[in-house]
Amino acid sequence: MSFMEFPKVNITIEGMEGIKIPKMYKIKQIYDSSKIEDLKSWTLKELEEKLPEEQKESFKGKRICITCGSRGIPNQDLIVKTVLDWLKVKGANPFIVPAMGSHGGGTAEGQKDYLKGFNITEETMGVPILSSMEVVQIGELDDGTPVYCDKYAYESDGIIVFNKIKPHTDFKGKYESGLAKMCAIGLAKHKGASMFHMMGFPTFADRIPKVAKVFLEKAPFAFGIGVVENAYGQICELEVVTRSNLLEREAALLEIAKSRIAKFKMNSIDVLIIDEIGKNISGNGHDPNITGRSNSKGFEHILDCKKLFIRGLTKESKHNACGLSAADITTRRVMNDIDLEVTWTNVVTSTMLNGGKLPMYVESDREAILICIRTCNNIDFNKPRVVRIKNTASMDYILVSEAYYDELKDRDDVEIISGPFEMEFDENGNLVD
16 A cells, blocks of 8 residues: 655635635435335346246356446445345355456455455355456457456356446446446456556447457356446346347446436536545546546536535545546545555556546645635635535535525425535534534
């Protein structure tokens, strides 16, 4: 691990004496809340109904693995345990393979440790977790790009590809984050992820399905499990897919995911405060499909956000600060929490070196917010439009400044819960959570 102790800084800016932090309202943003109520029963139903009888019978005595990635999935441990127990009933000998490209510091132990944050351990799951960075080349694309697969997974009798299907944070296409990408990058581990990223994100939309087709042909693919979240971070779709319909069903599920993603109910924000970012929240730490801030082009239209202040890293991110580069400002507290080796390994693998840049920092949250307001151009300093969220996976209850009241008070998809009130700071000038 590699940490730095960043020095204290004192910034003097003319005109700060007239800047004030506005009072806030707590609001509820209302989205489609339909979800799967009983995930265990739903998962078992999908397994029994979507898989052919002869395939289910063939699992007896076979070593079957299931992938677990770095993305936070609601009740991921419950779903994985349900599948593992179902496999045992069928007579299989299941195990888990971490499938997260270069995440977890690009090491076998780091990736195994990453899963602990999701309550996925050998003890809780009752099966081995075989973690390795060793891969096997199973084919190549027409352009010579090698296709790799985790060695343990490839040597198994069947691979269950399990992942969340959602819009990607760096490119747009028919297949973005999901099962095909798990085949192309997650299971390819650090070596394969590095090779795939070398041609850049603009090529992903075209190349991911090509790699997935090679994987489906050459690897011992058993079946896939794709999940989609609603705007409240709850699973609204969970579907078992087969070799013959994986790409077709993933494309359909991605369209559902895009329609269910949370968005701000306002199009313009002067200062956006995000309490935490992390790889368990989004591959970019925070979702550019919500913030409009990405290391890649194509997200600029999402949100007019003048200044972004990021306050912290999630515990689950293991000090990976990917996404912090999008911030206009942070605090020294956050800077001292960054593991540069873990973060920059991830950045280099992606080839997006701009993702490794570090933002300006100050000593306290109060100072950061005041500087953000002060440096916004052409705004009403008496009524700054300030929004605070916990993270981009928690978009229902958020805080908005008084300037939004008239705009939101009569909307059917917004409920004003309380306010106005002052944001509370501790003796060090940091926001009270």
